[in-house]
Amino acid sequence: xxxxxxxxxxxxxxxxxxxxxxxxxxxxxxxxxxxxxxxxxxxxxxxxxxxxxxxxxxxxxxxxxxxxxxxxxxxxxxxxxxxxxxxxxxxxxxxxxxxxxxxxxxxxxxxxxxxxxxxxxxxxxxxxxxxxxxxxxxxxxxxxxxxxxxxxxxxxxxxxxxxxxxxxxxxxxxxxxxxxxxxxxxxxxxxxxxxxxxxxxxxxxxxxxxxxxxxxxxxxxxxxxxxxxxxxxxxxxxxxxxxxxxxxxxxxxxxxxxxxxxxxxxxxxxxxxxxxxxxxxxxxxxxxxxxxxxxxxxxxxxxxxxxxxxxxxxxxxxxxxxxxxxxxxxxxxxxxxxxxxxxxxxxxxxxxxxxxxxxxxxxxxxxxxxxxxxxxxxxxxxxxxxxxxxxxxxxxxxxxxxxxxxxxxxxxxxxxxxxxxxxxxxxxxxxxxxxxxxxxxxxxxxxxxxxxxxxxxxxxxxxxxxxxxxxxxxxxxxxxxxxxxxxxxxxxxxxxxxxxxxxxxxxxxxxxxxxxxxxxxxxxxxxxxxxxxxxxxxxxxxxxxxxxxxxxxxxxxxxxxxxxxxxxxxxxxxxxxxxxxxxxxxxxxxxxxxxxxxxxxxxxxxxxxxxxxx
Numbered sequence: 001x002x003x004x005x006x007x008x009x010x011x012x013x014x015x016x017x018x019x020x021x022x023x024x025x026x027x028x029x030x031x032x033x034x035x036x037x038x039x040x041x042x043x044x045x046x047x048x049x050x051x052x053x054x055x056x057x058x059x060x061x062x063x064x065x066x067x068x069x070x071x072x073x074x075x076x077x078x079x080x081x082x083x084x085x086x087x088x089x090x091x092x093x094x095x096x097x098x099x100x101x102x103x104x105x106x107x108x109x110x111x112x113x114x115x116x117x118x119x120x121x122x123x124x125x126x127x128x129x130x131x132x133x134x135x136x137x138x139x140x141x142x143x144x145x146x147x148x149x150x151x152x153x154x155x156x157x158x159x160x161x162x163x164x165x166x167x168x169x170x171x172x173x174x175x176x177x178x179x180x181x182x183x184x185x186x187x188x189x190x191x192x193x194x195x196x197x198x199x200x201x202x203x204x205x206x207x208x209x210x211x212x213x214x215x216x217x218x219x220x221x222x223x224x225x226x227x228x229x230x231x232x233x234x235x236x237x238x239x240x241x242x243x244x245x246x247x248x249x250x251x252x253x254x255x256x257x258x259x260x261x262x263x264x265x266x267x268x269x270x271x272x273x274x275x276x277x278x279x280x281x282x283x284x285x286x287x288x289x290x291x292x293x294x295x296x297x298x299x300x301x302x303x304x305x306x307x308x309x310x311x312x313x314x315x316x317x318x319x320x321x322x323x324x325x326x327x328x329x330x331x332x333x334x335x336x337x338x339x340x341x342x343x344x345x346x347x348x349x350x351x352x353x354x355x356x357x358x359x360x361x362x363x364x365x366x367x368x369x370x371x372x373x374x375x376x377x378x379x380x381x382x383x384x385x386x387x388x389x390x391x392x393x394x395x396x397x398x399x400x401x402x403x404x405x406x407x408x409x410x411x412x413x414x415x416x417x418x419x420x421x422x423x424x425x426x427x428x429x430x431x432x433x434x435x436x437x438x439x440x441x442x443x444x445x446x447x448x449x450x451x452x453x454x455x456x457x458x459x460x461x462x463x464x465x466x467x468x469x470x471x472x473x474x475x476x477x478x479x480x481x482x483x484x485x486x487x488x489x490x491x492x493x494x495x496x497x498x499x500x501x502x503x504x505x506x507x508x509x510x511x512x513x514x515x516x517x518x519x520x521x522x523x524x525x526x527x528x529x530x531x532x533x534x535x536x537x538x539x540x541x542x543x544x545x546x547x548x549x550x551x552x553x554x555x556x557x558x559x560x561x562x563x564x565x566x567x568x569x570x571x572x573x574x575x576x577x578x579x580x581x582x583x584x585x586x587x588x589x590x591x592x593x594x595x596x597x598x599x600x601x602x603x604x605x606x607x608x609x610x611x612x613x614x
Contacts, residue, residue: 024046024047024048024112024113024115024117025045025046025047026044026045026046026047026108026110026112026117026118026119027044027045027119027120028042028043028044028045028105028107028108028119028120028121028122029042029043029045029122030042030043030105030122030124031124031220032123032124032125032219032220033124033125033126033127033219033220033221034097034124034125034126034127034220035097035126035127035128035129035130035220035222035227036097036098036099036100036126036127036128036129037096037097037098037129038096038097039065039094039095039096040094040095040096040097041092041093041094041095042059042067042092042093042094042095042105042122043090043091043092043093044056044068044090044091044092044108044110044119045088045089045090045091046088046089046090046110046112046117047086047087047088048087048088048089048112048113049072049074049087049088049089050112050113050114051089051110051111051112052110052111053109053110053111053116054068054091054108054109054110055108055109055110056068056091056093056108057105057106057107057108058106059093059095059105060103061097061098061099061101061103061126062095062096062097062098062103062105062124063095063096063098064093064094064095065094065095065096066093066094067091067092067093067094068091068092068093069091069092070089070090070091071089071090071092072087072088072089072090073087073088073089073090074086074087074088075087091108097124097126099126100126100127100128101125101126102123102124102125102126103123103124103125103126104121104122104123104124105121105122105123105124106121107119107120107121127220127221127222127227128222128225128227129227130225130226130227131225131226155259155261155278155280156280157189157257157259157280157282160188160226161187161188161189162185162186162187162188162189162191162255162257162282162284163186163284164183164184164185164186164233164251164253164284164286165183165184165186165286166181166182166183166184166248166251166286166287166289167181167182167184168180168181168182168238168248168289168291169181169182169369170291171290171291171292172291172292172294173240173291173292173293173294174240174293174294174295174296174308174400174402174405175240175241175242175243175293175294175295175296175308176239176240176241176296176306176307176308176338176339176342176400177239177240177308177309177338177339177402178237178238178239178309178338178339178369178370178371178372179237179238179291180210180235180236180237180238180369181235181236181237181238181248181289182232182234182235183232183233183234183235183251183286184230184231184232184233185230185231185232185233186221186223186228186229186230187228187229187230188226188228188229189257189258189259190257190258190259190260190277191255191256191257192256192257192258192279193255193256194253194254194255194256195254195255195256195281196252196253196254197251197252197253197254198251198252198253199234199251200248200249200250200251201249202236202238202248203246203249204240204241204242204246204247205238205239205240205241205246205248206238206239206241206339206342207236207237207238207239208236208237208341208367208372209234209235209236209237210235210236210237210367210369211367212232212234212235216231216232216233217231218230218231219231237367237368237369237371237372238291239339239342239371240291240293242293243293243294243295244293245290245291245292245293246290246291246293247288247289247290247291248288248289248290248291249288250285250286250287250288251285251286252283252284252285252286253283253284253285253286254281254282254283254284255281255282255283255284256279256280256281257279257280257281257282258277258278258279258280259277259278259279259280260276260277261276261277261278296308296400297400297405297406297407299407300398300407301396301398301407301409303346303347303396303397303398303409304398304399304400304407305343305344305345305346305397305398305399306339306342306343306344307334307338307339307340307343307397307398307399307400308338308339308399308400308402309336309337309338309339309340309370309371309399309400309401309402310336310337310338310401310402310403311334311335311336311337311338311340311397311399311410312334312335312336312410313332313333313334313335313346313395313397313410313412314332314333314335314412315330315331315332315333315395315412315413316330316331317329317330317331317392317415317417318330320415320416320417320418321417321418321420322384322417322418322419322420323419323420323421323422324384324385324386324387324419324420324421324422325383325384325385325422326383326384326422327381327382327383328354328381328382328383328384328417329379329380329381330348330379330380330382330392330415331377331378331379331380332346332348332377332378332379332380332395332397332412333375333376333377333378334346334375334376334378334397335374335375335376336373336375337368337370337371337372337373338370338371338372338399338402339371339372340363340365340371340372340373340374340375340376341363341365341372341376343376343399345359345361345378346378346395346396346397347395348380348392348395349392349393350380350382350392351384351390351391351392353384353385353386354382354383354384354385354390355382355383355385356380356381356382357380357381357382357383359378359379359380359381360378360379360381361376361377361378361379362376362377362378362379363376363377364376364377384417384419386419387419387420387421388419389416389417389418389419390416390417390419391414391415391416391417392414392415392416392417393414394411394412394413394414395411395412396409396410396411397409397410397411397412398410506539506605506609508538508539508542509535509536509538509539509542509605510605512531512532512534512535512538513531513532513535513598513601513602513605515531516528516531516532516535516598516601517598519531520594520595520598523591523594525594528594528598529580529581529583529594529597532580532597532598532601533577533580533581535601535605536573536576536577536580536601536604536605537551537577539605539608540556540560540573540608543608543612544559544560544563544612546559553574553577556570556573556574557570557574560573560612563611563612564611564612565608565611565612566611569604569607569608569611572604572607573604573608575600576597576600576601576604579596579597579600580597580601583596583597
């Protein structure tokens, strides 16, 4: 049963939606403005093919040149497999304006799908005829149609054919009073666009641009005897920031225009309608504007925050019963129209032992010709740190009222806040102190730093230029000189690399022989003999200052004789080398051979140390 009810409801909703989609409409359309002598269309459209008994109203102030003519339109569209079809019938009249003024054409009647319907009425403003020539046969509401024939002939564009007119909604204002600046295009030519636009910097004003629709609407306007196609190009809301005669500098527009020229070639004239188009460049400069800005009256309230316009204020608090360390939020809402963005934030005076944070501001306004309209929401956050009953005084907000030309003071309500002690409450210090005496201690948790007695020195009794000061300079210098004298010979000796190498030859050899002794105890045969050979060859290399690569058994004998070594000792040294190399590969008792080589090598190095003379 429940499923059937849901199904029935769904069918009803679908049916109602289908009826809404198929709802028949009957509307009338015509241009908003035409000139005397202009012809235009008045059309009545009904969105169904099942019609009868169409009756037009009485049309006064216009001559009916043709109509009604009937035309039918139908279309089909398929989206995501769903097809929709539309059909309509349009009844069209061709009218001509005969008299200047504003006219209203009542709605027509028709029977559509069996129901009698009445269309909307249309209002048409008839402008005076253009003084430069006769009215064109085109429709006046289309952009620039029918006006290009009234423009100056040739390839030039005059200042009467195309110009931009700046207008201001007020010429006498107060400081911060908003007014609207409008740049409006007036054209009799085919304006294609602007290559470059240079607007003034609005010195002395705070400016905000009005966002205009992307699809610019053109309309007919009578100006100084001519009927121009016009549209609003840019709009700005200006807030004067100072008093006096403030100037709005000229703006520059570099325009691009399509200009029709006569074609003499008959074939080209046949295909182009007798005309050809060329691009014409023209620079437009707007006139300078002057605004008389009066200063605000001198009797400003003490809490005046700069508001100019019409405003109201309200306040609210999140709670009047809280615990310590809980947040308290007061919200102020300033509503109205004026310089909302430039108003300073009113002050909310919280008790001294409240921890107060910077306010949060939320702007909810839109730009209008009278200024910013909407509201400015300001939230103030504070945290009570101690229990008790506190009063938050009322907030005063003053502004300059544009209508009455006087200052007005608005007051919010006062709040009494009851704060109970919460859990984990920590003592805090009141933050509005300026000196030591103003500090107030809460719950005895903050104490002054204890200051010990300080021994003061007499004037001029200072470390600089004292005996100790100069001794700290002299003592290191004298110590460096003594160190240099004592160790200069050592420094010179160390500078002689060859001499130092010869002097340390015995020490290096002794270190290697000690390592060989350890290898002997560990019975590492191959490594032992390598280390003994390194000790013997390295010793002679260091002692004679000859690289090992240049030493051989043949030249060692000759080199040792140069240093006064006896032939017997030379033969003993060579025998130690030969024994070491032979015992390394000879079979037999390894320990005995290693002991013999080790002893012989130590002995020959010791004898050689005493024999080589440098």
